[in-house]
Amino acid sequence: MKRIVIKRPYHVEIENVEIPSLGPKDVLIKTKVSGISSGTEMTLYRGTHPNLKTRKWGYWTEYPIYPGYEIAGIVMEVGRNVKDFSKGDRVVGLGTHGEYAKIPVNDLSKLPNNVSFEESTLAVLGATSIHAIRRANIEYRDTVTILGAGVVGILAIQHAKLSGAGIVIVIDLNKERLNIADKLGAEYTINVGIDNPVKKVWEITGIGSDVVIEATGNPEAVKQSLLLVRDRGHIVVLGYHTKPVELLLGDDFYHKELEISATRATGPIPGLPYSYIKWTSDKNLKEAVKLISNNDLKVREMITHAFKYKEIKRIYEEIDKGNLKGYCQIILNWE
Template sequence: MKSLRITSNEDAKIYLLEEEVDDPSDTQVQVEVITSVVSPGTERAFILSMENTDKSYPRTLGYSVAGIVTKVGSNVKGFKPGDRVAGILAHRTIGNIEQHNLVHIPNGVTFEEAAFVRIGVIAMQAVRKARIELGEGVLVFGLGLIGQMAMQLAKANGALPIIGIDVVESKLELAKINGCTYTFDANMKNLEQEFKNVNNGCLPQVVIESTGFPEPIKLSLRYACNLGRVIILGSTRGNTEINFYKDIHKKGLVVIGAHISTNPAMQSYTAHWCFRDNALCFLNLLKEKRINVTSLISQKESFEKFNNIYKNVLERNDDYITSVITWKWR
């Protein structure tokens, strides 16, 4: 069977690649993709071969889809042709997914919403690993796609207040719409005092860094209260120079890396849930209307118009959050 996927080469040229798709293995499920969601920061970094990306070509772009099961492997349990599902797969028309990286979409959740599944699971790492307590102040640094999602999940987890900072006014406004208690321009002076003013006189107990840039990591350490936790959620593309005595040791900070690759494949543990359990949690939060992903969609396009989509990704349109790609071939 033939499939089309969006990819790029070493010259950062984006194109559609036609390739053969085998039948699913014993543990795989074949899925016809209905929608997929762009992860702008990660995909931009891979297209441009930025630091901390591999150098394999053609690139695999995308990792969050929703669709319909077409075939199942001989050892697969719980999935059958026709099921509505969401999971981990590149931007493509059809492909095979390991069954532990796939979940059913609950009734009441659309394909469009469910396609955010891995975006939600990534953002969930910050909230789980921070172990946020009810009433703790949480600062989210960077309000792009992952930051907006982390902000909503921290709120759902009981953080109060939720503080968001960014340099783009439209992203600050979007965060307010989705429940952020206070927002500030990251270029404001005296931000530390502003944070104390809205958090009972102290700096935030938790800071979630989601920009993917090196410099905000230093600022995140500064903005956390003594004995606070700083969660590195964004995948940084460069080096950060830190004075460990002044920035971490003297303040008693806990710094936690929250990359999704540290999660177990099959079995969940405290603060380290597997994809399946995280994904089911995320989709049920969508079903219960505790989080909102439709407000994060800046653009909807058919896969044939991939150049329109990646124009936004590569040109760093300030107001852009993400695109939903629709898939229907033949």
């Protein structure tokens, strides 16, 4: 089988390897499509992912690295203890870019017939944004400001509305992404190349935003979040950060009595007691698939580019150099 590997920073290849053997709770998928999560994958491509230095978390600690975590395809084989999946099932899950993927059963969801493989790749980051919105504790008719109109930011718009937000404001520099945000539920979009976002948010709200979701991974956006949020408001850091964020805690954070929360991937690990945590990562993934199937989570407009997997070197280079304009979800075809 062929799979994508990053051998070292700025060096990506397609290699030939054996199809993986399964553990008792694994499922083998024949990949139809995979989604590029450009934020994470660029940190691996550039060598800036923090865990490459700290090596604290047990994944992506050294090269070679096998990128990707949005795989959709057909079940070919299941481990001996797998009960809920069978050969021929259409599925989506957290697997790396390759012709085949071995995925633990808890990282997998079946697909309804009305959800295409391409659309389903957005269920993984759909689950990530679900978890972030739950961390935000949005109350009915709250104003929510989202910094960053990338994939997770645009998904967060829709989840915020489903959670009862009254007004959603989206801030970005990319006009194509802001157009998508406008189509998918944002009441206001602010282009930072044209308007002062802090001034505009305060003009709209009068008191600042109840909730601010930072979805850029840019340290300056975290600092700006403290200016956008109201007194005793809540900031959720959804973007993945590879550089330090410098905050003067004795300024807005202190005087506004702010709450800042982190949000990690698709949620807590499966198997935790329901009395302790209701929504684990496996449940969030299945919920995202259900929302896409019911058209409550609209993802078709977010798919802006599709390529053959063999083009991965050029795709990474164009994303890295900023030459791939107006992209949101990028699909790799494996057939």
